[in-house]
Amino acid sequence: MDYDNADDIDNNTENDLYAIITGFEDNVAPNKPTVNKVDNNDIVVTGKAEANSTITVKAGSNQLGTAKTSSKGTYSVTIKKQAAGVTLSVFAKDAAGNTSAASTTKVVDVIAPTKPIVNKVDNNDKVVTGKAEANSTVTVKRGSTVLGTAKANSSGNYSVPIAVQSAGTKLTATAKDAAGNVSVATTVTVVDVIAPSKPKVNKVDDNDLKVTGKAEANSTVTVKVGSKVLGTAKANSNGNFTVKIKAQKKGITIAVTAKDAAGNTSQATTLKVVRH
Missing domain, CATH: 2.60.40.10 (Immunoglobulins)
Incomplete structure (x- = not known):
């Protein structure tokens, strides 16, 4: 190997430099990285790839972060929290500049909806109404008895049919999103609006x-x-x-x-x- 032109090394591409140092040209791309589950609370993407390769995580064309794998191939790339359903692409690039095919993974929803808002319920009402996470399923219970369920619309409004309940009855309402996460319950007491009979x-x-x-x-x-x-x-x-x-x-x-x-x-x- 000719080292007489060492001053020119700085002008070589990464591939040329790798070839000069190792004595051969690597043109084989790494295998696709493995990617562990990513949820909408996560601020790192982890997994395994070729040892000492550079991992890049993207959402579409937006680069979220990069990191180098360890000598054992493990990696941890710091990212900003991503919304549930976002598709991430993860690439590995070796020292010779060869880039793997992308591994893709969808961000999993693990965040429960907020407590539903429940409008006043009285002892004449046959529906429970209010607002919850858009498209979530709202369930109304009396104790452990399910009185009714309904899906909130795209604006979060819901209307759950129920049988008329006695004044003073405590009702609970929860919202469950498409991923199966269930909110904390909102509790309301059925209000008495029915006047007594004439004495x-x-x-x-x-x-x-x-x-x-x-x-x-x-x-x-x-x-x-x-x-x-x-x-x-x-x-x-x-x-x-x-x-x-x-x-x-x-x-x-x-x-x-x-x-x-x-x-x-x-x-x-x-x-x-x-x-x-």
Whole structure:
């Protein structure tokens, strides 16, 4: 080998330099690298390739990073996090400048959707609505019982049909993406919007100092004459109530209503005071 023109080595290509140093020209490309799974949390791409080769990772024509393999062929290329579904191409280039065919891998989605937003649900509702990750599947449960599922649209809006639930029932809603990742649950309590039934009121005469009857259990019963409140009392767990009042004259019309814990008030039951 002629080393008289060593000053010209700096002008040679990488291939020429390799040939000068090793005594032969390498024109065989490395094998395709092996690539370990890459997910949308990862900031490195790892795998194996030809020892001491240079690994390049690309997304389309965009180069994300490069690194040299170890003497055992392992590599770790630092990249920015990539979105799920992005296709990465990984190449190995040896010291002679030969580049392998690309190994491709898709970025796997391992990030669960955010908790769904759930609109108010009341004890008249037959659907649960809100917003979740676009195209995710929303599941509504009562405890471990699935009440319904539906797919969110491309804007994330969803509407899950359910059977009407009792006031105070706790519902949970979760969103599952196409990769099977499930969000943390959002919990809502079914709101009471249904007013109690009209109270049943026993006869009241002009000697009576109380009004009795039956109303929704634990509701608050109010007795009025016009806009004037004569008295209030709470119905017991069986719905029985006794409201203390002053004696009223015969012919006076009294009105009796029941209000539940959610503030819903029944229609009034009216009756006229009779003579004792």
